[in-house]
Amino acid sequence: EAQVTQNPRYLITVTGKKLTVTCSQNMNHEYMSWYRQDPGLGLRQIYYSMNVEVTDKGDVPEGYKVSRKEKRNFPLILESPSPNQTSLYFCASRVGPSGANVLTFGAGSRLTVL
């Protein structure tokens, strides 16, 4: 089944403890992106990647890092999480610039930073 898989789905952590949310897609998509969803604010883009080793900032990149060493994986790294990063995170992918403009989203990762 074509899908975007995120792990963990739920995580409670403490301020300053580094964590990584993994994202993997099995559709050979070039483009991948991370969003956070907060009440009243909708989804906001954190980082995106046009292809392997090509990443760029979205609208709210502060406090996050990403890497794209392989086409299928796009992990989101929080080096020193803070309570304001408590949110619901979504990873998404699509074919690429010339492909259909259809983003496939993962099921989400709910992160709580205490």
Next chain:
Amino acid sequence: GESVGLHLPTLSVQEGDNSIINCAYSNSASDYFIWYKQESGKGPQFIIDIRSNMDKRQGQRVTVLLNKTVKHLSLQIAATQPGDSAVYFCAGANTGFQKLVFGTGTRLLVSP
């Protein structure tokens, strides 16, 4: 920066009625507008998109209307069903589709 989506927070309709969900945007540079549906506990799901050089596009039971003069986008759902209950987001994308700006969403409640 760009903003998209001055949604009403909740829209309640009866099963079988037509639903209209509205969205306003501020950035005329968006090249695509997309509607997503998000069911509880799931990620957003693509419904339909429209290019900025179009004013109407139809899908299965859904129609998107774009009025560039007043920077307004709407999603019409015909014969709304209980399975349509979800949060609906509009989003604007640049030409290369690298950046997507989402609205805050409208919750559609369908009662039998």
